[in-house]
Amino acid sequence: MAKASTTVKAKKPNVFMRIGLFIKQIIDELRKVVTPTAKELFFWSLAVFIFVLLLMAFVTGMDFGLGKLMLWMFG
Known part of the structure; x- marks a missing residue:
């Protein structure tokens, strides 16, 4: 029998x-x-600010450089 x-x-x-x-x-x-x-x-805020500035400079440089490259390639 089952219980x-x-x-x-x-x-x-x-x-x-x-x-x-x-x-x-x-x-x-x-x-x-x-x-x-x-x-x-203060120091963490400064570090973040510097990092953001470096990232902005990098992206601006890439944008400018690739823009010049495209103008050179496609006239």
């Missing part, structure tokens, strides 16, 4: 409990964030 299955389905928490858990997890993660010092913020 009836006695497994019980785990009850899924309602929407409000899931939202509350989500908010709690967000707050827990935000507590782990380390705020940079003013000196660190």
Whole structure:
């Protein structure tokens, strides 16, 4: 004879409990964030600014160089 299955389905928490858990997890993660010092913020901002300037110069040079190449090739 086969026994009836006695497994019980785990009850899924309602929407409000899931939202509350989500908010709690967000707050827990935000507590782990380390705020940079003013000196660190300045130097990282400077590094990003310099990198963006170098990237702009590179793209401008490529655009100018390839434009001249196309004019030379196709007149």
